[in-house]
Amino acid sequence: MTGQNTVENVVVEQLRFTGRPALTREADELSELMRQLSQRSFQSLTPADLHEILEDKSKQVLVVRDAAGRIIGTGTLVTIKQLVGPKHRIEDVVVLEEVRGLGIGKALTKALVEVAKSQGAKSVELTSSRPKAQQLYYDLGFRQRDTMTMTLQLQPS
Ligand SMILES: CC(C)(COP(=O)(O)OP(=O)(O)OC[C@H]1O[C@@H](n2cnc3c(N)ncnc32)[C@H](O)[C@@H]1OP(=O)(O)O)[C@@H](O)C(=O)NCCC(=O)NCCS
Numbered sequence: 001m002t003g004q005n006t007v008e009n010v011v012v013e014q015l016r017f018t019g020r021p022a023l024t025r026e027a028d029e030l031s032e033l034m035r036q037l038s039q040r041s042f043q044s045l046t047p048a049d050l051h052e053i054l055e056d057k058s059k060q061v062l063v064v065r066d067a068a069g070r071i072i073g074t075g076t077l078v079t080i081k082q083l084v085g086p087k088h089r090i091e092d093v094v095v096l097e098e099v100r101g102l103g104i105g106k107a108l109t110k111a112l113v114e115v116a117k118s119q120g121a122k123s124v125e126l127t128s129s130r131p132k133a134q135q136l137y138y139d140l141g142f143r144q145r146d147t148m149t150m151t152l153q154l155q156p157s
Contacts, residue, residue, distance in 0.1 A: 010107040014115075015061040015074075017054045023047045026063075029071040037094040040157045060115050064095075064104050072096045075108040077115045077124075088116040090126040093133070105136055113140070 017023060024047045031044040053059055058080065064073040075093035079086050090112050095104045116124045126142065127149060128134050 010064055010102075010104050012062050012064055012107050012111040015054060015063045015071075017051060020047070023050055026050060026071060030074060033071065033074055033094045033096060034092065036097060037092060060112075062108055062111050062115070064108060066099075072099050073104040073108055075112050077112045079116075079119060079121075086119070086121070088119065088121040088124045090116075090124060093126075105133070106140070109136060109140055 015026065027045045027047045027050040030050065031042075034045060035042050053061060058078060060077045060079075062075050062077070063071045066072050073095040076091045078089045078091050080089065090109065093105060093108060093112075095108070113124055124142075125145075126137065128137060
């Protein structure tokens with residue numbers, strides 16, 4: 001993908017299982033993206049892990065590819081069935097460093113919101129500690145909710 005990309009020509013698609021060779025390549029490409037997302041040490045995503053995620057109906061993995069088919073951006077919509085009703089969360093939004101600022105992150109996030117809408121979601125949640133990402137989400141209409149996120153660290157990060 002080169003510098004002429006704009007939000008108008010970014011194609012977002014749902015990642016589906018299309019066979020073992022593609023799965024292996026896609027697990028490597030997504031591993032690189034998750035390495036760029038996670039500040040903690042990240043263990044590579046195996047083809048088996050990816051297959052399990054793609055088979056899981058509660059997770060919709062969206063991707064953007066370059067002209068050669070390589071995954072250059074991704075985001076996941078997770079739908080959690082709860083006693084009070086379904087909860088929709090956007091997770092793991094990341095764009096390869098070399099193609100950031102071209103509208104790919106925005107296109108992915110908009111598409112994830114559309115998937116949530118198509119599932120009848122009343123709202124969509126996400127957590128973000130990074131100012132650049134926060135601006136993107138704010139521009140798309142997300143607003144900070146007045147709750148405190150608490151974590152109990154069970155192992156050293
Ligand atoms: C956050 C991230 C996904 C955005 O993807 P992207 O493709 O670079 O973003 P876009 O090009 O779609 O830009 C969307 C908005 O993000 C902000 N933004 C993007 N790049 C920016 C930059 N270099 N400086 C400041 N703001 C920037 C702007 O608000 C931009 O809005 P605009 O189009 O009106 O200018 C990407 O920077 C990334 O992968 N970051 C590391 C992982 C991460 O933080 N993920 C989010 C976890 S919650």
